[in-house]
Amino acid sequence: MSISGLPPDEGRALRDALGDWATGVAVATTLDPAGQPVGMTVNSFAAVSLQPPLVLWSARHGVPPFDAFELADHFAIHVLSDRQQPLSDRFARVGGDKFAGLDWQPGHAGLPLLDGALARFQCRVAHRYPGGDHLILVGEVLDIARGAGAPLLFQGGAYRTLAR
Numbered sequence: 001m002s003i004s005g006l007p008p009d010e011g012r013a014l015r016d017a018l019g020d021w022a023t024g025v026a027v028a029t030t031l032d033p034a035g036q037p038v039g040m041t042v043n044s045f046a047a048v049s050l051q052p053p054l055v056l057w058s059a060r061h062g063v064p065p066f067d068a069f070e071l072a073d074h075f076a077i078h079v080l081s082d083r084q085q086p087l088s089d090r091f092a093r094v095g096g097d098k099f100a101g102l103d104w105q106p107g108h109a110g111l112p113l114l115d116g117a118l119a120r121f122q123c124r125v126a127h128r129y130p131g132g133d134h135l136i137l138v139g140e141v142l143d144i145a146r147g148a149g150a151p152l153l154f155q156g157g158a159y160r161t162l163a164r
């Protein structure tokens with residue numbers, strides 16, 4: 001794949017450079033049109049606005065959960081703690097039922113909510129913007145929940161944790 005404005009062989013360089021940006025790790029969830037829970041690991045989550053309360057993340061076109069997120073009116077973002085790396089791995093896996101054997105509770109509009117997150121945001125989709133090979137979803141925060149612990153981080157293509 002070529003990247004507009006950069007020679008095609010710069011894709012790796014772009015990924016590596018973007019990997020210098022240290023982020024948290026989150027799991028985005030929603031319901032598909034059949035009412036089945038879907039989710040994916042994301043590190044594109046960001047704060048947008050306090051008044052009104054808005055957050056964003058971006059979903060890559062073509063991955064199986066994409067269609068559900070593109071159509072969804074609501075999504076939940078679970079900010080993972082450093083004890084939840086297995087959950088990040090589970091939701092970053094390609095294919096399969098990521099919710100198999102996992103406890104979840106229905107939230108706003110039936111949103112699948114997972115336990116143990118450091119912070120959880122239930123959102124109504126406020127805007128959808130094209131973002132190249134991703135779709136940018138901006139959500140109005142309807143509800144917040146907080147847990148305890150330290151964040152799981154991602155940088156340089158690897159999980160990290162805060163130095164104690």
Ligand SMILES: Cc1cc2nc3c(=O)[nH]c(=O)nc-3n(C[C@H](O)[C@H](O)[C@H](O)COP(=O)(O)O)c2cc1C
Pocket residue numbers: 025039040041042043044045057058059060061063064065091092093094095096154
């Ligand atoms: C740390 C990390 C961050 C990720 N961030 C994003 C993201 O922001 N947006 C995205 O579309 N995919 C992201 N992914 C990849 C998706 O999690 C992955 O493509 C998706 O879970 C695949 O879903 P599927 O198994 O249903 O195909 C990330 C993966 C990891 C490990």
